[in-house]
Amino acid sequence: MADVIAVVGPTATGKSDLAVALAQRLDGEVINADSMQLYEGMDIGTAKLTVAERGGVVHHLLDVWPLAQSAAVAQYQLLAREAIADIRRRGRTPILVGGSGLYLRGALDNLEFPGESAEIRGRLALELDELGAAEMHARxxxxxxxxxxxxxxxxxxxxxxxxxVIEITGAPFLATMPAFESVYNCLQIGLDRSDLDDRVALRVDRMMSQGLLDEIRGLLPKGLRQSPTAGKALGYAQLLNCVDDQGEVTGDLTEALAITVRATRRFVRRQRSWFRRDPRVRWLDGAAADLTTQALRLVLP
Structure with a gap:
């Protein structure tokens, strides 16, 4: 059996539930690899499993960062590898789960992050303020x-x-990524399914009915709007545009939810493209009735 298991793939494919099912059968513990679930209090909008839904399985790297912290893959790499080492040292199976591709590669692969330049970053930040994210993305x-x-x-x-990174290294950003070589004996199980467009819409509706707007109101005094990363998360960013600093609705919630659905569907396509490039991923249909059985066959052939 592999020393480390990872359950990967696009949003809304059922990764978290499969990871719990595998952990229950393999004496495992789950390590979060969703960049937004690292943040304290971002529960409903990130589809973070409740304690009851975790089925008694220990979960690592949930709610470990304050909202004010900027996401740093290099820091996540350190935390994830510490968790993997700790779980393995106790004779249990680490199971990473999430759809943040760069975070997963940082945890699992021989990935060293390029240095930083305060000068370059400062200049680019000024250009961002002047031109906007769309123009910088076009660049x-x-x-x-x-x-x-x-x-x-x-x-x-x-x-x-x-x-x-492009300016520092003189090479394309993704060219700084290593070959698909894990530092562990690792099995990656990918989930995908054909009904994701519908599932995304249902998921957004369910988050609203579960109280996403109230969750955002509760996070406003903790700095959600000012957060360099957390406040830009799908769903949160769109609803933040509809409320003032006291949490009063000032915009069109219906349109904000429609924008969230469209943006999440685009994100799903990007996730799918990212993970499909990795030849190591063993793909399963997330809608299969015997999904856990199929996954266990990959783990224990």
Missing amino acids: LASVDAAAADAILPTNARRILRALE
């Missing part, structure tokens, strides 16, 4: 189409980082 597309395809046009932080 990225002109010099590295593959990177632009993998990064949402609204994700200003990642756009700036990609442009910074």
